Amino acid sequence: MAQTIVKFTAADLREMAQRYRTQLINSVTGYKSVSLIGTKNKQGIENLAVFNSIVHIGANPPLIGMISRPDSVDRHTLTNIRETGHYTINHISGEWVDRAHQTSARYPEHISEFEAVGLTASYHNDFPAPYVKESAIKLGMKLVEELSIASNGTTMIIGEVLSLTLPEACLGNDGFVDLRKAGTSAGSGLDAYHTVTELKRLSYAKPDQQPEFIITEK
Amino acid sequence: MAQTIVKFTAADLREMAQRYRTQLINSVTGYKSVSLIGTKNKQGIENLAVFNSIVHIGANPPLIGMISRPDSVDRHTLTNIRETGHYTINHISGEWVDRAHQTSARYPEHISEFEAVGLTASYHNDFPAPYVKESAIKLGMKLVEELSIASNGTTMIIGEVLSLTLPEACLGNDGFVDLRKAGTSAGSGLDAYHTVTELKRLSYAKPDQQPEFIITEK
8 A cells, every 4th residue: 555655854844833843853763761760859859750761871881871951840850860969760650651741740849749740759778869669660870971962952861770670570581671561661752652562572683594583472 | 469579789780690781771771762774884885773772862953862882783883974974764663673683683894784684775865875665764864963971982873854754644733653653663672672552642741730641542
């Protein structure tokens, strides 16, 4: 069946309505991680914010990056990370995506998004930043590097994983984590959340052989 | 039902077997974008490589980032982008995830992964880098910034979207792209690909009102 194809040029992208462009460009990077970032400022006020720009940087040492916008609700997160050096990454489950999404509202600084949206702050082993009790997979992070992106004034925050908590049922013998079993949502665009069902895993690719499906589950 | 929880400390992560850690840390960032990056070197040899570290940087100007490892098959991609200043991002459809994954094999530089894995290079409007004909969503990118990540020697490549092609059927009135309709796969870990079915979209979050589901589809 012939499909109608739409093509946008650089000029089209430059000239389109801002909101339309924001939705479009946020969508076309593909599915993405959506997680809640938990922080606390020096005065002890907790903050919780949904981020969809989390990216793997390296496994040894275990490093994870995320992009913080310069002029938004994310700022409390960035300020708190700079103040305290610590934050948490908490996966979002399908049953409460609405509560997670609600953290993106522009609450004033003295309001804890945990309370405002109905999620529970929890603390473990003297780690200074709050975890989300409802999250199945939780990471305790230490800030190790900040990079300024000159092209648009955003900041890349890189943290090292100091602590990782997850249900044993998700964890495979080889270290692979089946995110479906943790109930983790995938994100797309600015406001879309997806439950994921099908999984296919492929063997390590070598030039002289065909890849094999090592797991195929619907 | 009580779940058994596994907890890894920083020391656990440091001391575990390398392959296990690589799987684990690659998994716990959540679902992620998986796309094929198409490039061509100065001698005209095409390269195609799967990347799962694509991240939204900003919509105005439209900027997308990705992480390149220092010591891997990705190097041809990085070298070619530096040489020519251009590359393409191509979404991966569920029907041919095995061919996409196979681009991660360490083919020698003179081999085109397009031919080796059975995907088709296509060129449009004098854009210097090859697109993947089989991809439903394709982006033509220009290198605008490179950032060195000191913590582990990786590189963040930031490009501007010069061209965007997608099926009209995916594109909503507000610019949102329904990736399910494009057949785009989600990634997880190092070697897992997922078909996504359910979609929930939420209204723009405001402090004084509850979020609403504006779309809920299974």
